[in-house]
Amino acid sequence: MYSYEEEQKRLTKLWQEVLSDEDEHYSSQDEESLFGDVYLSDEYQCESSVDSESSSKRTSSKLRKRRHKKHPPKNGEKHQKHPITGNEPSTSATGAKTSSNVSTEAQHVADVIETVIANMTQDSDSDSDETLLPSTTDAATQNANITWGPVTGNNLRQIMFSEANTVGFDPQIHENFHDKTPCEFYSLFVNDDILELMVTNCMLQFFLVTLLLFFEKVVETNRYAAQCLAKNQLRRARITSWHDTTVPEMKKFLGIVLWMGLCQFPTLQAYWSKSPIYKNFITGVMSRNRFQLLSKMLHFSDNSEVTEDRLQKLTPLVLKLKEVFQRIYVPGEYVCIDETLVPFQGRLKFKQYIANKRHKFGIKVFKLCLEGGYTYDFKIYCGKEQTDGGGVPTNVVLNLMKDLLHKGRTLCTDNYYTSVTLAHELLRRETHLIGTLRTNRKFNPKNVITKKLKLGETIAEESNSGIVVQKWKDKRDVLTLSTKYTDEMVTVQRRRGEVCKPKNVIEYNKFKAFIDIADQKKSYNSSLRKTLKWYKKLAIELLTGTAFINAYIAYRDIANEPMSITKFRESVIFGLLQLEEHEQTVTTNDHKLVNLGRKLRRRCVACYSQHSQEMGRKEALKKTPQSMLKCEACDKHYCLECFF
Template sequence: MQQICFQTNLYAKLKNSAQWRELTVQELKAFLGMIIVMGIHQLPEAAIYWSSDPYLNVNAVLNVMTLARYKKIIENLQCNDNLFQSATNDPGYDKLYKIRPLISALNKNCLKVYHPSTSLAVDESMVAFKGRTSLKQYMPMKPVNRGYQIWCLADVNTGFISNFDVYTGKSAASRGEFKDCQMCERVVLELCKPFFNSNRTVVFDNLFSTFSLMKQLRKQGLYSCGTVRGNRKGLPQFLASKLQSLNRGEFTFAVKSGVAAVKWQDSKAVCLLSTALNPKDVVFIKRKLKDGSTIRISCPEVVHVYNSTMGGVDHFDQIRESHRQLLCTISTVKTKRKPAVISNETSKAIDKWFFIKNEEGPITCFLF
């Protein structure tokens, strides 16, 4: 908060913003609370919140500050010093430089206030945005198919986001401690870095899974499990084979360097890599036939564990979507501002609700 106030005041001073009054931490907290209220009570234009018409204005907003002050804060709001930003052609250029301190502070505080369980999930989350930005991604198979792509590390049991980063393009993968890794491997390693040598289990889908990643995580004191694309390098040939050699419920596996590759036949073939479980262990699950009857078939425990733990980020997305009013529309704030900032604040508010609910008992997210 103090960093944002300092940089905002510095920016306003450098640009000689007319009639600027220094922003304080107390006023910034009131401003952020007001933004959340605007997201709950949505109106077509920001000025309507300060309307003289009693049927249109919102006392919880107009009693906090004037419209002129609100516009001034929006006009000058900064998280980082623009004077030290690298040029766009510089190898160290960061597209998120302007909000990088905010992202770092949020991640640091999330690691401080919450101790996650022994199972973590890595997945992507989309923040809807259809404006102009080089960060916008299009993923046609996702419920939110246009917007910011955010890599998340979530607690499997609660959906609490312990670490996250915003995808800024493939060029960002060539920097940092894991610059020699593939992009998918770098994402997982960067997110899991705070939990190295904790012997936790990390699960992820076939977007991230590689033989090399599994070995690196094991060296860093983490177990892992994930579905895998059979045609990736370093994997047994039977994973990529499309020949129907297994009956339903049957499976085969191979182990190399402590990494187990498992192929199990359900209605379709399922391929996984794991360092967390014995590939020989089997459980029995129910499957429904076309005539409505059910049968019990054998299933490798690694498949069963993956299916029961992979939904950590999806759990968070479900909660966030059901309280979408907290994600205020970008037009309420400022068209040129990146909505990832507001989304991150909202996401951390939902994270805090998870924490309080688990520690102090049931409370709805809206009431919180």
């Protein structure tokens, strides 16, 4: 692909050739306009290589002669105005153009070509960081004057982290929540304010019917449900049985959604099935019809207010969650930015495709994560935005980092975001950058990019602005950028022995894992189900995924009690459903032993439990006797001595 300067030179040269041919042509003929479609359509083409001057003249002359013979102007027929200049072509009746007019219009067309190419170049790659932010003239000057040389470390800036004493959760949260339950930690993030938002915008107070249905008085507590009721034309529709919902009922709704992630059935109706295969306690908590109505009416904004915001249906929820995430936690020195994908295959204008993700189609969410996988901020990608000039990666980073700049932090990004331009922008804001780098980024050192390395070799260069770009050969070339470390090599221990790795690579792997940990924890027992409404799926992801993981991290840090994420989920479910954790909700039959025969013998569970505590599992497997007797109620094997 041609660069901007090469394309401009090529088109200008071709246009000058056209004008030189036209001067010769007008001296003998007067059949066609100077700016007619004949000349533009044949010469204004992108070719694989620039032809020689004689070849271009010869080709354009042949095409013009062929076109003139084939389509001569008819008598009395006027030439159309040119689409660029708006001028009518001159004919023999009006006289030939002078050389001054030709040069004036040539300059005008050259300006038009330059403008078109500039716009085309800007729009062709909006996601890359090839363009600079126009407001940051200092960074633009740095990019233009950048020079590369050997790595000395003299140009690296020493930026001190200024919030080292306040990192972590708010001390007030530590004081008030050190003895709270997991459900109360989850309520800290999904608080009553958010539940009231769901109740107000999802539910309605059922209208009263008076005077034999001729006059209706509607008391509105949920706009969306009221709109659905107003449109309803069926007398026996399920929505006509609606009644007011409350915050406790919405907590039960969230508890059931979380429980469905633990116990996944093939269909939603199977959870309320009377078949013994799907037997569970959920029918005593909420009926199927009520759960489906709540799912249908789930809403977070007013549909009557139409704006240009594509996230209008989720904006109130997103703002409240961000406020909670950022209010109770102060980020440390190292932060990480990366994107994640919420799976969705329905119709959506800003649906994305990422080939290297497990779910390739979905809604892209940019996240800023901290140590342990805590999500501090996030941004939902809604398609190309009107920006001041910077690419999408740079704008995303500056948007997510806006409250964390000028404090000496270090940002870790992958090669989608990292660039020399972004490094200069962050250095101007007292922030370091560490990340992998793409070879085709602008202002990269050519000596490092083109160098061929053998296994274990490395090469690096340092810029006069304090940026180190290093290439290291592992199984493949690894290109990194850092404003904090030099090209120092560190010895690390592997299974097969010691290996020397660049410190930049070690630090990148360490801090880039923040968002990987968050995605890993979120993937356990996911509550997402298929739906046609994108905002409902994204809302469930935020409430039962992102907010839930933050609550789990807060519980482990503040309560200082080790607990697996599955146990934490179970405890939250018990709290939301208002059940006792040791409550027996399913009645069982009377305990009695059944003889199954020698072929179905199993070890006695009571004997095995006793032996394993005394002598360990291996010895217990040898010492525990096998029994043919099985308890129907417990569904376990016992020997006669242990059962009675």
